[in-house]
Amino acid sequence: MANSEVLIAVGILFLAGLLLDKIGRIVHVPRVTLLILLGAIIGPPVMDLLPRSFNEANEFYSPTALTMVAFLLGGTLNPETLKSHGREIMIISLTLVAVSVVVVATGLWLLGLPIAFAVLLGGLSAATDPAATHDVITQAGAKGRFATNLLGIVAIDDAWGLLAFSMALTLASIIVDQDAVMAMVHGAREVGGAIALGLAIGLPAAFLTGRIKPGEPTLIEAVGLVFLCAGLALHFGFSFLLTGMVCGATIVNLARHHDRPFNEIERIEWPFMLLFFVMAGASLETGNLAQVGYVCVAYFILRALARLLGGWAGGRLASLPHRESRMTGLGLMPQAGVAIGMALVARERFPDIGEELLAVAVASTIAFELVGPFLTQMAIRRVSKK
Structure with missing residues (x-):
């Protein structure tokens, strides 16, 4: 019975997603936002209509969807893009992460939060949402330097974000007298291991894919690599x-020997992304929100300000035009489920503050996923104006 409920729910959600995509194009609302709202309405926050076993399936399609997005965004870092925009992408992404961590952590500490709590939330703030940003740009059909920079930044922003969060874990461990050495080892293992694994899979794949059948890699090859990585x-x-x-x-x-190694993934990516965004809306737990409501509001405001400031500062350092500098932070507002993953790691490490931290991460992720795609869309439109 549980399997049948999951299949029925997935079928209904796929069809609902198709309808929402059409509605979004009519009313000019990003489909990402509509899907998250759908998840919140039919999920535990409001109506609680999703089968319990559906949440368990999320452990499969959520990593799969995000890994597909990671492949596509990694593919934007091709030689032509790096040659034309590599300097801009690196400068802006590093500036954004640094400003986000410092502004959010300092602001929350000045508001009276325990310094370890503030530092961890500062580390969370660096996370972006490659999926939402990529989807909004694709849906808008945006081209040119600004869109390319946004895609390039979100492709590597989470790498810097993971490094920043690992350092935040280490600092928080020192503050609360935990084992700082083990914290550093954990962070280095997670990031270093991911880089090593990506290279271990990517190096042979670069030479072997697309050779069984002449031309671009087949769908089986592309999906096999995604599943293997995840x-x-x-x-x-x-x-x-x-x-x-x-x-x-x-x-x-x-x-x-091929030009578009990820073309096949693009054809099947959206069904996984649809389920991921619906579950993002359904994952909000309201139990701890009353206790940390003011923290959620403060975090939201501070991160939004940090994005705007970091994007502007990074754009100026990279010598972008004034309009693009002002709009860069606005275009990078969405915050992904990776922030929730970071919060889960922190909850295991710091059980005393972990539940409150997770509540802030989930609530702010939902809020930024609702508002962020609108702002990304707005930034693209403003930059595209003559």
Whole structure:
């Protein structure tokens, strides 16, 4: 019975997603936002109509969807893009992460939060949403330097974000007198292991894919690589998002016998993304929100300000035009489920504050996923105006 309920729910959600996509194009609302609202309405926050076993299936399609996105975004870091925009992407992404962590952590500490709590939320703030950003840009059909920079930034922003969060874990461990050495080892293992795994899969794939059948890699090859990256990363406790990005970037930069190694993934990506966004809306738990409501509001405001400031500062350092500098932070507002994953890691490490931290992460992720795609869409439109 449980399996039949999951299949029925998935079928209904696929058809509902098709309808929402049509509605979104009519009313000019990003389909990402509509899907998250759908998840919140039919999920536990409101009507609680989703079968319980549906949540268990999320452990499969959520990593799969995000790894697919990571592959596609890693593929944007091709030689042509890096040659034309590599300097801009690196400067803006590093500036954004640094400003986000410092502004959010400092602001929350000044508001009276325990310093360890503030530092961990500062680390969470660096997480972006490659899936939502990629989807909004694709839906808008945006081209040019601004769209390319946004895709390039979100492709590597979570790498810097994971490094920043690992350092935040270490600092928080020192503050609460935990084992700082073990915290550093854990962070280095998660990030270093993901990079090594991405290279281990990407290097042979760069030379082997697309050879069984002349031309671009087949659908079986593409999906096989995605599942391999996601599965091995989860098995070893590495970041599957970073693993997918490293693997994708490796293939696109080393493969010389095909031009679009991820074309087949693009054809099947959306069904997985649809389920991921619906579950993002359904994952909000209201139990701890009353206790940390003011923290959620403060975090939301501080992160939004940090995005705007970091995007502007990074754009100016990269010598972008004034309009693009002002709009860069606005275009990078969405915050992904990777922040919730970070919060889960922190909850295991700091059980005393873990539940409150997770509540803030979930609530802010939902809020930024609802508002962020609108702002990304707005930034693209403003930059595209003559």
